[in-house]
Amino acid sequence: MTHHPLVFIDGDQGTTGLQIHERLRDRSDLRLLTLAADERKNTALRAEAVNACDIAILCLPDAAAREAAAAVVNPAVRVIDASSAHRTDPQWVYGFPEMGAAQSARIAGAHRVSNPGCYPTGAIGLLHPLVKAGLIGAHTPITIHAVSGYSGGGRARVEEHEGPAEKSAPAFQLYGLKLDHKHTPEIAQHAGLWQRPFFLPAYGSFRQGIALTIPLLLSHCPPGISGDDLRACLQQHYANAACVEVMDSARTESTEHLDPQAMNGTNQLRLGVFSNAQHGQVLLTAVFDNLGKGASGAAVQNLDLMLGQLAG
Known part of the structure; x- marks a missing residue:
């Protein structure tokens, strides 16, 4: 049975999150996990969701993105952070695939990717x-x-x-x-x-x-x-x-x-x-x-690399 990765968009009501959701919602190769409007501020439910997915995409203000990343305790969960919280953090791979010949491969194998501004x-x-x-x-x-x-x-x-x-x-x-x-x-x-x-x-x-x-x-x-x-x-x-x-x-x-x-x-x-x-x-x-290469499009490009669907 084919495994369709579960992708959780944390903050899908914001400008970037909405665009990412729009780009992914009709895809048959993955499943989308979102929270209802009355659940989005529930810390326990968000932590449960971020630890239940294969890849989490954080579309949050910087402080909230740091909290969400820290809430990931499941070692199998991979994260794409669309905020600016981790863009200069050496423990996160910078999500600009075109920077160099090896960058796409680094993103593809990463557990933590910071989407460029x-x-x-x-x-x-x-x-x-x-x-x-x-x-x-x-x-x-x-x-x-x-x-x-x-x-x-x-x-x-x-x-x-x-x-x-x-x-x-x-x-x-x-x-x-x-x-x-x-x-x-x-x-x-x-x-x-x-x-x-x-x-x-x-x-x-x-x-x-x-x-x-x-x-x-x-x-x-x-x-x-x-x-x-x-x-x-x-x-x-x-x-x-x-x-x-x-x-x-x-x-x-x-x-x-x-x-x-x-x-x-x-x-x-x-x-x-x-x-x-x-x-x-x-x-x-x-x-x-x-909202494309400057945010949501880049996040989806990185997601596809992490899913192994693009060679670079």
């Missing part, structure tokens, strides 16, 4: 291969600007833009002005940076999607390095990555605008390298769905 997915996707190849020094001052759809702010932000007061919701707002955003250590660690990058995020008045940009001076790269070299490095790194695409030079030349919503509804990460040799400037870009 939405913004870090784009930033690390761009920086990690270039830092690893020595085309960007680990000591280089890095500035990251990113604009996300308001769903990145969770239920409160969605209510602000879709609730009774939606007409007064801001069209655009910068945040993280204390320069202490929780994603910054995650970016620095997994991109291989030796110093904290400058990270300034923003929300736009669209529901989902991210456009992330990183400006670079070619004078900060090794002598003779061009934008084409940076693009070639990314293309080589992601040559066999089904969920990451790097825009070629022709497409880059013909691109006038970046639409943060261009990859919505997919699990794709689209990277670009725009350069001006005369001015010695390069702009690294990433466009993806903050």
Whole structure:
């Protein structure tokens, strides 16, 4: 008799959890375990559920995710944490399969996987291969600007833009002005940076999607390095990555605008390298769905690796 793994989504009423549930609910190769609305805050029932499943996906605030992970006493239970609670914890495998040749296998065999943050997915996707190849020094001052759809702010932000007061919701707002955003250590660690990058995020008045940009001076790269070299490095790194695409030079030349919503509804990460040799400037870009490759899609990708259904 075929065993269909039991997957428990803890926090399936939140933005990420709902999307994961949507992606999994019609699959016949697994069983979904969820709690009724009146059971979700029952600590004993949640602990029972998280220890009864094969794989638990935690879609919870950081503190609650730490509590849920600590409540797992069944050694057979494997966990995917979609919060930021364990993303820099060396005891958890970082759930970005495309980071390196061995990362998919590490995720597939892991008992504890930390799903990447939405913004870090784009930033690390761009920086990690270039830092690893020595085309960007680990000591280089890095500035990251990113604009996300308001769903990145969770239920409160969605209510602000879709609730009774939606007409007064801001069209655009910068945040993280204390320069202490929780994603910054995650970016620095997994991109291989030796110093904290400058990270300034923003929300736009669209529901989902991210456009992330990183400006670079070619004078900060090794002598003779061009934008084409940076693009070639990314293309080589992601040559066999089904969920990451790097825009070629022709497409880059013909691109006038970046639409943060261009990859919505997919699990794709689209990277670009725009350069001006005369001015010695390069702009690294990433466009993806903050609810797709930036959250729920990535969690399902990691789940499939852990279930042994994807080779990488």
